[in-house]
Structures are given as structure tokens and as C-alpha cells.
Amino acid sequence: MVAKTLSSYRLTSLEQTIKQLNQENCLIIAGGTDVMVLHKNRRGVPPKITKPVVFIDHLSELKQVYAIKTDLHIGACSTYSELIQHPLIPEVLKKAIKEIAAPAIRNRGTIGGNICNASPAGDTLPLLYIYNTKLLLRSVNGDRLVEIKDFIQGPRRVQRSNNEILVEVILPSALENDSRIIFEKIANRRADAIAKISFAGFLHVQNEMISDARFAFGAVGPTIVRSLDIEQILYGKAHPLDHKLINAIVQEYGNLIHPIDDQRSTAIYRKTVALKLLRYFLETKGM
Ligand SMILES: Cc1cc2nc3c(=O)[nH]c(=O)nc-3n(C[C@H](O)[C@H](O)[C@H](O)COP(=O)(O)OP(=O)(O)OC[C@H]3O[C@@H](n4cnc5c(N)ncnc54)[C@H](O)[C@@H]3O)c2cc1C
Structure with a gap:
């Protein structure tokens, strides 16, 4: 039997990636630490992925961390290891991140992946909820902002269209430090x-x-x-x-x-x- 080939894309910019997502229903892979477990197969056999794959872990546009006044903007593809090192990330969020998995997973796993995987045990989520986090989603049709509580609808169920990508995780007033x-x-x-x-x-x-x-x-x-x-x-x-x-x-x-x-x-x-x-x-x- 001939093995089925799987299309995969690793495009050079966020813009190209968004166009690709609009053309085909693809599986987004950031760090892959949830995707690979979900689709795992017997040892030595390729994972059970049936859709074309779009890799996003290399896109620098999705890794920016910056402040606008006291609002904190975190690129969806920032890995846990990157966030632990970043001076703008609040200590309490660093504490939560340090308790996630082990260093190898923290080097791959991303905050956007934790949100989009939508596990009720996702370790960044309780803090993101109390920060009243807003999510910036982008598609060929433009940007939209959605509150995390509306985005996450159940385990592995999120309010995302196939052509959208989570770009930024926005924590309003997270840098105020008076609570x-x-x-x-x-x-x-x-x-x-x-x-x-x-x-x-x-x-x-x-x-x-x-x-x-x-x-x-x-x-x-x-x-x-x-x-x-x-x-x-x-x-x-x-x-x-x-x-x-x-x-x-x-x-x-x-x-x-x-x-x-x-x-x-x-x-x-x-x-x-x-x-x-x-x-x-x-x-x-x-x-
Ligand atoms: C051994 C092990 C231990 C773990 N321990 C913990 C733990 O202690 N705590 C914890 O919370 N989690 C844990 N996890 C789960 C996992 O590491 C995290 O949920 C991680 O944040 C997932 O990020 P990722 O980039 O690898 O996501 P991926 O696996 O790449 O993606 C997860 C989902 O999100 C989607 N997605 C990812 N990025 C985007 C985006 N920007 N836009 C739209 N969709 C997107 C993907 O399509 C997929 O559906 C563990 C996993 C493993 C394998």
C-alpha cells in the first residue's frame, strides 16, 4: 500500500500564511505539543493527521511581546521559555509557566497553543481569564477581538473560523501592579x-x-x-x-x-x- 502524502506549508510571512489558510482548510501547528499527542499513532508510524498542515512557529510577527500603556500584548507563538525570560511578563504568569511540563515542552509549547487547545487544565488559562484577556484573530477579512471567555467554548472547542489565526493575546492593565x-x-x-x-x-x-x-x-x-x-x-x-x-x-x-x-x-x-x-x-x- 502506498502511504498517503500530506501537504505542509512553512511560509515566510504571516500574510502568506493567512492567505494559505483562506485557500485550504489546514491544521495549524505552533509548537505541536498538543497536536502531536492528539494525532499520535503506533511507534514508527506517521501521526494520524488528515488535513494539510501549516507551521507557524517560525513567524516572527507572532512572537512580539510589548506594552501599550499598561496593556500587555503577547504574540501567540511566544514559547513558554521565551516568556519566562521576558522582562514584561508579570511574575505571577511566569510562576504558572514554570509549572508547565518540563523544559523540552516549554521550549516548544506556546501560549496561543494553550488557548486554542482549550483544555480546562491549561495552566495559563485561569490567569488569562482573570486578566480579562482579549484575543486578536486575523484572517483575509481583517482583524477581530474576542474575549477569552467567549472564545473558549469547551475542551478543544474554540470560536475560530478555519481561515483565522490567533495573532495576539492582550492582557488589559496587566502592568498596573497594584492588585x-x-x-x-x-x-x-x-x-x-x-x-x-x-x-x-x-x-x-x-x-x-x-x-x-x-x-x-x-x-x-x-x-x-x-x-x-x-x-x-x-x-x-x-x-x-x-x-x-x-x-x-x-x-x-x-x-x-x-x-x-x-x-x-x-x-x-x-x-x-x-x-x-x-x-x-x-x-x-x-x-
Ligand atoms: C509531555 C507534555 C506535558 C504537558 N504539560 C502541560 C502542563 O503541565 N500544563 C499545560 O497547560 N499544558 C501542558 N501540555 C500541553 C501543551 O504543551 C500546551 O497546551 C501548549 O501550550 C500547546 O502549545 P503548542 O504551541 O505546542 O500547541 P500546538 O500543539 O501546536 O496547537 C494546539 C492547538 O492550537 C491550535 N493553534 C496553535 N496556535 C494557534 C494560533 N496561533 N492560531 C490558531 N490556532 C492555533 C492548533 O491548531 C491546535 O489545535 C503538555 C504537553 C505534553 C506533550
Whole structure:
């Protein structure tokens, strides 16, 4: 039997790549660390990829990291190793990145790939949700901006047309540095292990009153769990928070979070630890 050949493209510019995506329904490969696992085959046999492939990992247009005022713009094809080294990346995001996989994967894996793969256990996602991240998508028809919470619709399901490419990940006001932000990942090991649960918290306090509160939970549902309604309960409340209010907030998330049992953890463990992480964050007094 003659093996089927697969077309692949490694074009010299983003513009050519976008034109190619418009001509043919192609599979985009950035670092390939999710794509290759998803399409893996028996040892020695080519991966089960059925569409033409477009490589984007070499495109310098997708690797720019820069600030506009306090907004942080991250090129979708920036690898984790590049982001760890970059002076503009907030320390809390670097902490999350350092807990992803091992150095070989961090040298290949990209932030855009983590978003487009849309795993609820993706380690950059809880922080990207609480930064109210906007995604810049480009096609031959022009650019569009979409909020990350609208873009990600379920595991491996994103709101992207076949002719679009994720160009930039924009974190509004991420460089303001006046809020308390944490990221915690619970897994079998400190790194090189997929999250059982992850949590990101954001608190901004002005004149001892909460003016902004944001919480995001990873690996406890099909997408990252965030509730603007619950967050708003905290607006205008005195900080440090009193215990009655903390209990009420934890109870609200207890009603919202419905994790599943799987090979990595149990539903009860996930829920218990997720709520403990939230309580720990709310009970911490300093800013
Ligand atoms: C051993 C191992 C350990 C891992 N550990 C972790 C971990 O601890 N935490 C974690 O979060 N992840 C982990 N991962 C998953 C993976 O490394 C990350 O999700 C990574 O960010 C994927 O990026 P990539 O560039 O390799 O994506 P790819 O595999 O190239 O692409 C992933 C998906 O996104 C699409 N895509 C990529 N870039 C774009 C773009 N710019 N525009 C449109 N679509 C795009 C692709 O078509 C594909 O559907 C691990 C993977 C492996 C193999």
C-alpha cells in the first residue's frame, strides 16, 4: 500500500500564511505539543493527521511581546521559555509557566497553543481569564477581538473560523501592579504534571474597600469557571473581609462548581481543594 502524502506549508510571512489558510482548510501547528499527542499513532508510524498542515512557529510577527500603556500584548507563538525570560511578563504568569511540563515542552509549547487547545487544565488559562484577556484573530477579512471567555467554548472547542489565526493575546492593565494576584496549581508534582485543580485570584483594594475581585478555577468543569455575579458581591465591601462574607462567597462557588471524577483526581477532592484555595486567598490579609 502506498502511504498517503500530506501537504505542509512553512511560509515566510504571516500574510502568506493567512492567505494559505483562506485557500485550504489546514491544521495549524505552533509548537505541536498538543497536536502531536492528539494525532499520535503506533511507534514508527506517521501521526494520524488528515488535513494539510501549516507551521507557524517560525513567524516572527507572532512572537512580539510589548506594552501599550499598561496593556500587555503577547504574540501567540511566544514559547513558554521565551516568556519566562521576558522582562514584561508579570511574575505571577511566569510562576504558572514554570509549572508547565518540563523544559523540552516549554521550549516548544506556546501560549496561543494553550488557548486554542482549550483544555480546562491549561495552566495559563485561569490567569488569562482573570486578566480579562482579549484575543486578536486575523484572517483575509481583517482583524477581530474576542474575549477569552467567549472564545473558549469547551475542551478543544474554540470560536475560530478555519481561515483565522490567533495573532495576539492582550492582557488589559496587566502592568498596573497594584492588585494582589495569585495562581496555584495542584498536581502530582510541582511541574511536569497536568493540573488536578488550578486557581487564580485577583483583588484590588482602594481605601480599605474592595473595588475589583476576580476568581477563576481550572480543571473543575469543561471550561475555566468564573462568575461575574459572585465577584460583584464583594465590590464595595471592607477589606480584610469578615468571616461571614468569606463563608457566603465560598458557599456560592460550592453551588457553582461541579467537577468530575477522572484518571487524575476525584470530583470530591477537586471541589474541596478548589474551595480551600479560594478561602485561603480571601482570608489572606495583606495586599
Ligand atoms: C509531555 C507534555 C506535558 C504537558 N504539560 C502541560 C502542563 O503541565 N500544563 C499545560 O497547560 N499544558 C501542558 N501540555 C500541553 C501543551 O504543551 C500546551 O497546551 C501548549 O501550550 C500547546 O502549545 P503548542 O504551541 O505546542 O500547541 P500546538 O500543539 O501546536 O496547537 C494546539 C492547538 O492550537 C491550535 N493553534 C496553535 N496556535 C494557534 C494560533 N496561533 N492560531 C490558531 N490556532 C492555533 C492548533 O491548531 C491546535 O489545535 C503538555 C504537553 C505534553 C506533550
